[in-house]
Amino acid sequence: MTLRDFIDKLLGRQPASANVARERLQLVLAHDRSDLNPELLEQMRREILEVVSRYVEIDLEEGDVSLETGDRVTALVANLPIKRARPLVEPGSAAGGVSRSHGLNPGA
Amino acid sequence: MTAPGTRYILICSGKGGVGKTTLTANLGIALARQGVRTAVLDADFGLRNLDLLLGLENRIVFTAQEVLSGSCRLEQALVKHKQEPNLALLPAGNPRMLEWLQPEDMQRIATMLGEQFDVVLIDCPAGIEDGFKNAVAAAQEAIVITTPEVSAVRDADRVIGLLNSHGVKPIQLVLNRVRPKMMANQEMLSVADVTDILALPLLGLVMEDEQVIVSTNRGEPLTLNGAKSPAALAYNNIARRLRGEDVPLMDPAKAGRGLRAKLGRLMTTKIF
Incomplete structure (x- = not known):
């Protein structure tokens, strides 16, 4: 926090617009980048x-x-x-069995 | 694909109006004055303006279009700058070229320019559509120019992603229209904010400078006459850094010497 932020908070003023800009950018870019x-x-x-x-x-x-x-x-x-x-799933049975064995014990 | 030794540098931004063409014109002149044989290629076929900023608009006879179609030689289309013969412009063709222009065409033009020039600066159109894709095909490295505004930084980020996926390297950043006073008051994204967000090395900072408008009115780039204005200095320094010279970056926080600047520095000091 900078001195300016501190004084703004103390006086109940809006934070400096550069901080608002930075936060808004970081949020929008996280989504832009992930696509x-x-x-x-x-x-x-x-x-x-x-x-x-x-x-x-x-x-x-x-x-x-x-x-x-x-x-x-x-x-x-x-x-x-x-x-x-x-x-553990046995190596041989993994390929075909796994997709439908959700929640079951494949070895049983 | 391209001649060895020549550098093909794309100047792009994503957003329009942030200073691509002004940077291309000033950097072109600055490099030429430093003895580098420089070609500037206007890849903005839709809205060409590089000729106007260089003051060459009345000397265009042929364009990239005639060169590509084989109806003239490259030498006939190149417009040499009168005061700075190391610089030549290859003008953009008719906007209707966009209907058939392919990335390979831009590569062909760049290769032809590479035979005569040390540096080819490519002025990219705004946007990330076909015009951008054509321009990027001719480039090996890039300069992304942006301003400290949310929309410009966001668009720059999109462009950097695309440059990375095209394998363009290195990509360097120019921050334009910096207002030290607003930065000191924390009413403008700081230099560190922008470089942190975009994660690019900073090639240069250009202060907001009225002389830029005066120079475009005249069609005489600021770097042409050794002007001493802040932007002229910045463009010259960018050219020197591009050539590998170690020129320290200006710190906008130290630009002002008055009481207001001191107060600004105090206010942005981290206290906890």
């Missing part, structure tokens, strides 16, 4: 959760998949707390 609309992002989030939950049990309430941007690089950040690992 993903919210529906696509939501679909991707669901599919990622589906794939991950085939292998581990994740906490869906706490999980979060979002876009973050900085330094011209937009990153997809997934934070998925794992409750417990599911029993």
Whole structure:
């Protein structure tokens, strides 16, 4: 925080317009750069959760998949707390079986 | 594809009216005065203006269009600057060229220019459509010019993304129309704000300068007559940096020496 910001806050004035400009730009650029609309992002989030939950049990309430941007690089950040690992899928049965074995124990 | 040794530099911005053509004209003259054989290629076929800013509008006989169709030689279309013979303009053709012009055509023109010149500056049209794609095809490196305004910075960001995907490298930034007083009052995006957001190395800062308008009225770029105005100095420094010289950047926060400037510096000091 700069001295100007501090005085503005103290007097209850609007923050300096350069700060407003910077924040608005950062937000709009995160979306421009990712070129993903919210529906696509939501679909991707669901599919990622589906794939991950085939292998581990994740906490869906706490999980979060979002876009973050900085330094011209937009990153997809997934934070998925794992409750417990599911029993390992046998290498041979993975290819055909996995897509429909969601939630089941493939080894059983 | 292109002759070795020649630098093909695209000057682009995305948004219109931020100073592409003014930079191209001034940089062209500045480089020529520093002994570099420079060609400026007007790639803005829709709304050409480079001829006007260079004061060459009455000397155009042929354009890129006749060169491409083979109805004249490159030498016939090139307009040499009278006071600065190291500089030549290849004028943009008729806007109807846009109906058939392909990126390969621009590459052909650039290659032809590369045989005679050390630097080819390509004045890019605004926007990111076909005109941009044609112009970028002829370029190896780029200068992105922007102003400290949200719309200009946003559009610059789009253009940088496209330049990256076309493999254009290096990409350098020129920040135009800087108002030190407004920056000191935090009513304008700071130099650091813009370079952080766009993540490009800064090639130069150009202060807001009334002399730019005066010089365009006359068709005599500021760099032509050794003018001492802030923008003239900035353009000359950009040319020197482009040639690899180490010229320190001006700090707009230190531009003012009065009480107001001191107060501005105090107000923008980080306190916590």
